[in-house]
Amino acid sequence: MKKFRLSAALALGLSALFTAPASAEVETLRMARQFGIGYLPLTLIEEQGLLEKHAAAAGLEFTTEWLRFTGGSGMNEALLSGNLDIAAGGVGPALTIWARTQSNLKVRGVAALESMPLYLVTTDPEIKELKDFTGQSKIALPAVKTSIQAITLQMAAEKYLGEGQHAALDAFTVSMGHPDALLALLGGQSEISAHFGAPPFQNQELKDPRAHLVLDSYDVLGGPHTFNMIWSSGAFVDANPKTVAVLMAALDEAMGFIRENPQEAAKIWMAAESTNLTEEEVVALITDPRVTWSVTPEGIAPYLEYMTRAGLISTDVTDWKEIFFPTAFPG
Known part of the structure; x- marks a missing residue:
């Protein structure tokens, strides 16, 4: 105090x-x-x-x-x-x-x-874009449906998967703090296959040779936000x-x-x-x-x-x- x-x-x-x-x-x-x-x-x-x-x-x-x-x-x-x-x-x-x-x-x-900018990062080599996420995929983000990452993911789904598809990935999302999400993604022992994070966690993840970028929030929004x-x-x-x-x-x-x-x-x-x-x-x-x-x-x-x-x-x-x-x- x-x-x-x-x-x-x-x-x-x-x-x-x-x-x-x-x-x-x-x-x-x-x-x-x-x-x-x-x-x-x-x-x-x-x-x-x-x-x-x-x-x-x-x-x-x-x-x-x-x-x-x-x-x-x-x-x-x-x-x-x-x-x-x-x-x-x-x-x-x-x-x-x-x-x-x-x-x-x-x-x-x-x-x-x-x-x-916020990045959606995955360690799954089969996931290159949003349409590649399946029922086996789990995306960690701070809070399902309400966090800026969750909202941006819905906006991206609508933009890249088509009208009416904004909630297509909601079932794959899991609420998790960034530090825990980083450990879960890179540890390889959990169901988490992707993390929609924030700096520096997304940058730490991308240092791992298994990880790659799926989505950039600036692309979704059409510019800085x-x-x-x-x-x-x-x-x-x-x-x-x-x-x-x-x-x-x-x-x-x-x-x-x-x-x-x-x-x-x-x-x-x-x-x-x-x-x-x-x-x-x-x-x-x-x-x-x-x-x-x-x-x-x-x-x-x-x-x-x-x-x-x-x-x-x-x-x-x-x-x-x-x-x-x-x-x-x-x-």
């Missing part, structure tokens, strides 16, 4: 978008993240004490608690039950809880964490404008550090997480030209359109920017 202070002057400047009274500010900020380098900005915030740095000058006092999850579904349950303030995960679970709560908690995205984002309830954001402003300032500094000091960012992440990747490999992931470190979301519209059309969410919203608080669009 970490305790810190924020000056009144800085808080007023940072919280210009909000009007809730200071007395409403939270006493304990409960934040979540998952596994993978896509959560690098949050890792830097925690490891470098960036919340403390941006809070120390001005007088806002609260404690922070970091929670770890293996998928978005668990975080959404924690958010709905009042046991979590800031969730972090893929676009799929974020859109799911956004649509589900518009008549009550009014959950929306606070910011994107990055845009990053936000992978991970953070979200919260309207009630929390309205009641805690200074806390949210401090979080955004810390996030902005973390993004800048990643862009300007990728090697140092790699060292910090490697010290905080378990990985068998070399420093050179982690730096390559961070500086991959296909990866963008930014709080501004992109590629959200295809997910919103598909999930609405497929009946995964119920909404009449067509402008994807309505899914986010103004914090996601700085400047």
Whole structure:
């Protein structure tokens, strides 16, 4: 747990978008993240004490608690039950809880964490494309039907297998955290024959000579898309404008550090997480030209359109920017 202070002057400047009274500010900020380098900005915030740095000058006092999850579904349950303030995960679970709560908690995205391609990797030499998966195949992903990988897989099935085939691979999917999925796929002793993962797990898998790429999410979406984002309830954001402003300032500094000091960012992440990747490999992931470190979301519209059309969410919203608080669009 970490305790810190924020000056009144800085808080007023940072919280210009909000009007809730200071007395409403939270006493304990409960934040979540998952596994993978896509959560690098949050890792830097925690490891470098960036919340403390941006809070120390001005007088806002609260404690922070970091929670770890293996998928978005668990975080959404924690958010709905009042046991979590800031969730972090893929676009799929974020859109799911956004649509589900518009008549009550009014959950929306606070910011994107990055845009990053996701790979479907297999060790089965007979599987070259989606049509090659059979009843004997098992595809590990963070959460069936709701994770960004599960949603992207449905979109890919519709795109490559034909109209009405969006759910063709659902029966093959298994909920499993990325670390466990990597071990299951490469261990060869389980039923898992493929993993729709995320960096660095997908990159570790592709180092194995038995593994090969089946699907790239950027191909499915037709371009770059936000992978991970953070979200919260309207009630929390309205009641805690200074806390949210401090979080955004810390996030902005973390993004800048990643862009300007990728090697140092790699060292910090490697010290905080378990990985068998070399420093050179982690730096390559961070500086991959296909990866963008930014709080501004992109590629959200295809997910919103598909999930609405497929009946995964119920909404009449067509402008994807309505899914986010103004914090996601700085400047």
